[in-house]
Amino acid sequence: MMYLLDLIGVAVFAISGAMAARQLQMDPFGALILAGVTAIGGGTLRDLLLGITPFWIDDTTYLYVIAATAILTMIWPLKRGWPYRILNVADAFGLALFTIMGMSRALNAEVSLTVAVVMGVMTGVAGGMIRDLLSGQVPLILRREVYATASLAGALTYAVLQHLPVEWHFSVAIAMLVTLIVRLSAIRWKLTLPTLTHNN
Template identity: 40%
Template sequence: MELLEIIRIIDLTGVAVFAATGSLVASRKQLDVIGFALIATITGIGGGTLRDLLLDRPVFWIQDQSYLYVCFAIAVFVFFFAHRLQRRYVALVWGDAVGLVVFAVMGAHIALKSDATPFLAVLFGVMTATFGGLIRDVVAGEVPLALKPEIYVSAALVSSGAFVLLRYFELHIYAAVAISLVLGFLVRAGAIQRGWVLPRYKNRAGRDYS
């Protein structure tokens, strides 16, 4: 299997997983099938769309409409079968974790291929991974996962940063992808299961100048 085909499969997998998380949010909100399709689509393609626009490259789902078909198909499937998931929020969180690290690596890879600097490639990876979920949660009236105390954005940063670093040292792309996905997922899994958080700002009384 050629490299480009493998990358496309990974990208489609990320879109499908994020579309599923969007559909699960729609099921919790008891939306109709059109609402499912809308939230699935903006979740699946939102981050990649912003990435492509900022990189001034053709928007991926306009070039290849199979991404839209995947979002629609996932939305319809979840519409009819979401009730079989007794703990939909758990499925949402773990599905989102998978999509997060896949999109972080893909975003970083595409940015590097578009001649972005390593620093910008890491940021584009994080943006690709988090923006779709952010839109999903805002549209659905949920507290965005990216703003909750547990580690979320940092997991995307680990995946995209690891990928860019490994590619900088010319590690084979298959190995770089695998290692980066595992590292980011382990960080996010630790946050989900063990409540890992970064140190938070603590408010302090201001200085009295009187």
């Protein structure tokens, strides 16, 4: 189950990376690169910090999923106005999946719950941050967007559920749903975080 969710997360983030490349009219190689770093960037950083072999090195299925998803995204016909909406929704699903899957992988590495929360958020946001930097955009995490906050909300929900008699798959579903609801609500109603003000 966890493996399947991980593959889905990779595919969804690969879509968001390929869609970003499509918006910028990149060539196919550029689209593959952007899809790849979006899909495995956060998880790779997490695994390196945890001192374990990055997941896609042990299982190249992830790379095949990225390539297939990126190619399909590049050739799929889209109506005008759809790319940006698809990118936002795909990114939101990827954020929800990767936050909780990243946290689960960290817990399997026997780190503390606090570290697992940090690793979950890192897994969720780092790939998108690399994608935005490579595409010349200000990363969502550095804007007023409710992005990392949505990831943190899901991670904290999952952490709380670890102390309750809730089955694993229900914990995963609930935590992902929290992340997704927070992120999609922010997109739908243009919710932003308050900014720091400087008084002279």
